[in-house]
Amino acid sequence: MLLPPCLPQQCGKDFRNSLKQPSPNYPYGYKTKKPRIVPAFTIQSMQKNTIVQPPPKCNIYEPQPARPTMFRKSYKRGEFPVTIEFTLSGKRLSWKVPIEKLDFHHYLPMFFDGLAEGNYPYSFIVEEGINDLVKKGSYKVLACVPQIVIPIKRALETKRPAVICHALKCIQMIVTGCDKVGEALVPYYRQILPTLNLFKDRNRNIGAGIDHTSSRGENVADLIEDTLQILERYGGPDAFINIKYMIPTYESCVLN
Template identity: 80%
Template sequence: MVLLPPCVPDMCGKDFRATLKKPSPNYPHKTKKYRLVPAFTIQAMQKNTKVIPPPKCSVFDPLPPKSTMFRSCYQRGEFPVCIEFTTYGKRLNWKVPIEKLDFHHYLPMFFDGLAEPTYPFSFIVEQGINDLVTKGSYKILPVVPQLIIPIKNALATKRPNVICHALRCVQMIVTGCDKVGEALVPYYRQILPTLNLFKNRNTNIGSNIDHTASRGENVADMIEDTLQILERYGGPDAFINIKYMIPTYESCVMN
C-alpha cells in the first residue's frame, strides 16, 4: 500500500484574496493626482492636496555681476593712471601729481570700482585708493559722504573676494586719515548689515590649514578686524553703534 502526500493548496485563501487587490501587470496603474497648493494657506487643509514647500531665501547667494561706472570710465581712458611692470612687481603710474587731483571726483569713482572682482580692475582700485590715501589723506574727510553708497553696493554683492577687497580699502581710509573713523559712525546702518550676515561665516575644516586667513581672504576674519578698527578710530560712540547693528560683537577696547 502506497501512502500519498496530503493535498495542500499552493496558495491559501488569504493570499489569493490579497492578489486580487494588486493591479494587473498588463494594465498601467493609475496614480492619484494631487492638487498643488501654496504653503501656509487654508487650501493646505483640504483633501487631495499636496503642499508646495516654501522657497529658500538664499540670503548668502551672491548677486549677479553688474557693470560699474568705474569700468566704463577706465575703458574710455578717463583715469590718469596705467599699470607699470617693474622688477619689483606691478604698480600704478600716475600721469599727474596726486595732490592736484579732484578727490571729490576721482575717489568716489575708485570706490565704485570695489564691486569689480576681476583683474585688472581690482588691482587698479585697491592700489589707486592706497596711493590717494598715502599722498592726499587730508583731502579724504570731506569726501566721506560720497563713499557710503559705493561701499554699500560692494558689500551687497555678497561675494567673498569683493567683500574682503572692500574691507581692506575701508581699513585704509580709517587708519590713514584723521577723523574718518568718526565720520563713518552715522553711516553704520548702511555699511554694517552685510557684515552682520557674514560675521560668523567660517568653515570647519578640522585639522587642515586655512590658507585664506594668511592671504587676507577669510571673510569672517576680515570683518572682525574691520570692526575692531572702526571701534578704535570711531570715538566714544563707535561701540554702541556697532553693537546695535551687530549684537554678537564684543568690544576690543573695553575687554
C-alpha cells in the first residue's frame, strides 16, 4: 500500500483522513462490509457491524383467509329448500316450501353462518334468504338470537370489507324488521362490537375525489356508523352505555 508523502505543512488530521482512502494499487478499492441483521435481545446485537431486526408487524387489519362454512357444505348437499330463479326483473330466491313452516332454529343460524362467504352464489342466497325469513317470519327470529351471535362474530372476524358490509346489512335487517331483537342483542355486544371498533374510522382519504362506495353502500366505516345508530335506537335504554363501553369514540344519535 502506497502512503502519501508526509509534508511539513500537512497536519495530522489530514494525514489520518488520507489513510482511509483506497489505495490506487488495490483493484477493488475500499469496501465496507454490510451490517448483519441479528435478532433483538441477544448477545449478537452487542457485536460490531450488526443491525437489530425490527419487530414484526401485527397486521391487525389483514383480511383472514376464507374457510369453508357449514352453509356451503349444506348447500352443496341440497339441504336448503331454495333455488335461484331468473326473471325479467332480475334474479330472486324461489322457496320450495312455505317459509312459515320452516324450522327457524335450524335454518336461520345456517343462513347467518353463510355470512362469511363472499363469493357468488352464496352471498346472494344468504342475503336474500335472511331477507325473506325476516319479512315472512319475523315473530320467530327473537328466539333464535343466541344462535346467530357466533356466526355473526365469525363473519366480522374475517376482516374482509365485502363480508363485513354483508354482515352489517343483515344485522340492520333483523334489528329493524323484528320486534325486540335489538334489545336481545345488547348482552352480546362484547362478541359483535370489537371488530366494529377497529374499522369505525377506516375511511379512505382520496382528497378532492368522490368515493363512490358510499353511494353503493360498500363503505365499511359509514355502514358501521349506521349500524351503531340503529342498535342504539332499537336497543332500549341500556344500548348506548354498552356501545360506549366497547367503542369509546361513538357519539349518541339519540341524546344529541
